[in-house]
Amino acid sequence: MNLFEKQYEKILHSLQFEDFTFTLKRIIDLTLDTEDFSFYKKTYNLLAWVDYNQSNTEEKKEKYLTILQELHQFLSKKEIKSQKCLLEINNLKKSYSKSPFALGPINLKISEGEIIGLVGENGNGKTTLLRSLCKELNPTEGEIKYHFTYSDIYDLRTQLIYIPQRTNNWYGSMLDNLRFTASCYGVASEENELITDLILSRMGLRDYKKLSWKNLSSGYKMRFELARMLLRKPKLLLIDEPLANLDIMAQQIVLDDFKAIAKSPFRPLGIVLSSQQLYEVEKTSDQVIFLKHGEQRNLKTETIDNKIHEFIIEFESDWNQEELYKTFQQLNLIKLHYNGGTYIANFPATTSIKNFLETIIQENIPIKYFRDISNSTRRFFI
Numbered sequence: 001m002n003l004f005e006k007q008y009e010k011i012l013h014s015l016q017f018e019d020f021t022f023t024l025k026r027i028i029d030l031t032l033d034t035e036d037f038s039f040y041k042k043t044y045n046l047l048a049w050v051d052y053n054q055s056n057t058e059e060k061k062e063k064y065l066t067i068l069q070e071l072h073q074f075l076s077k078k079e080i081k082s083q084k085c086l087l088e089i090n091n092l093k094k095s096y097s098k099s100p101f102a103l104g105p106i107n108l109k110i111s112e113g114e115i116i117g118l119v120g121e122n123g124n125g126k127t128t129l130l131r132s133l134c135k136e137l138n139p140t141e142g143e144i145k146y147h148f149t150y151s152d153i154y155d156l157r158t159q160l161i162y163i164p165q166r167t168n169n170w171y172g173s174m175l176d177n178l179r180f181t182a183s184c185y186g187v188a189s190e191e192n193e194l195i196t197d198l199i200l201s202r203m204g205l206r207d208y209k210k211l212s213w214k215n216l217s218s219g220y221k222m223r224f225e226l227a228r229m230l231l232r233k234p235k236l237l238l239i240d241e242p243l244a245n246l247d248i249m250a251q252q253i254v255l256d257d258f259k260a261i262a263k264s265p266f267r268p269l270g271i272v273l274s275s276q277q278l279y280e281v282e283k284t285s286d287q288v289i290f291l292k293h294g295e296q297r298n299l300k301t302e303t304i305d306n307k308i309h310e311f312i313i314e315f316e317s318d319w320n321q322e323e324l325y326k327t328f329q330q331l332n333l334i335k336l337h338y339n340g341g342t343y344i345a346n347f348p349a350t351t352s353i354k355n356f357l358e359t360i361i362q363e364n365i366p367i368k369y370f371r372d373i374s375n376s377t378r379r380f381f382i
């Protein structure tokens, strides 16, 4: 089963379980994948119908299924794109004349369809790296090779979009701004109206399209930036702290959106996102880069090269450190840290989650939360 068929099957399941929000978003994604005016029109009409028939579940299900089947028939004939390498960073270093901070050396490859999470505490160089990738900053040493042609810096920044943490103020309504962006990219008249409507709906902005910058919360400003980015169809998106101003639900939604957008079988997009939300980013990313004092630490390579073979559990318990230390001796505990309200326990690699849970139950240890972090960059934060 190819990537498209797998994704299609997942959409059908979501419809079967009446997750209409997810299904509709994916219908819009597939519609945009067709790059076909008649489908834009069909989905536009569907969205207009949904506006007045939200609670008509049976008919809605039927309509969603019909359009999905049509989209499936159309897209099954379309070629699935192989995921090309977009850029290669070799020994990149960047320092500032007025700061002791130095980034690098950084080595990294970024491909279409790949999500790279950039994590690290404040001031560790995440923004510096993103700004270097879009040529806002020149490297002090090393190089960035772009595997696509661009005529000048403006062309580069069209194919590769950088969304900074604090975006610029804009005037007028969201809708007018998106229409303007689409027209700058040659999308005119009715097609412009259809595409902006689809993209506004895709980003959950349909009910807010008349609002202006000053009336939007920071979460909605971020969604607007993403909508504008989708209209510009870049190859690579570099985005600084997209989760910073979002509540936990909104964070999950944005990360799911990134995944759906990046992994399009027909228009794959590379995404590099920086964030402090370690676990959320790990769930979504294909690769996580941890920056510590500007240096790159990569869990995958460090695990292989340095042979870090330990079973590491993060957990919360009302027991004190001494009680836990004694009890876990039976699992040959190597280390036990208390770290900001949670415990981190290191065991030999031969210990399993089953052994850990059995001990918890047998010894009646009160546990509020636990997570296996043996393969998480969380280890670098300890």
Ligand SMILES: Nc1ncnc2c1ncn2[C@@H]1O[C@H](COP(=O)(O)OP(=O)(O)OP(=O)(O)O)[C@@H](O)[C@H]1O
Pocket (backbone or CB within 6 Å): 096, 097, 098, 099, 101, 120, 121, 122, 123, 124, 125, 126, 127, 128, 129
């Ligand atoms: N233009 C500049 N001139 C001098 N120093 C700078 C400049 N920009 C950033 N720095 C310094 O570089 C270091 C890394 O900053 P950067 O913004 O890249 O980190 P970050 O990981 O994105 O931080 P945060 O999570 O707080 O956004 C900091 O010490 C910062 O003060």
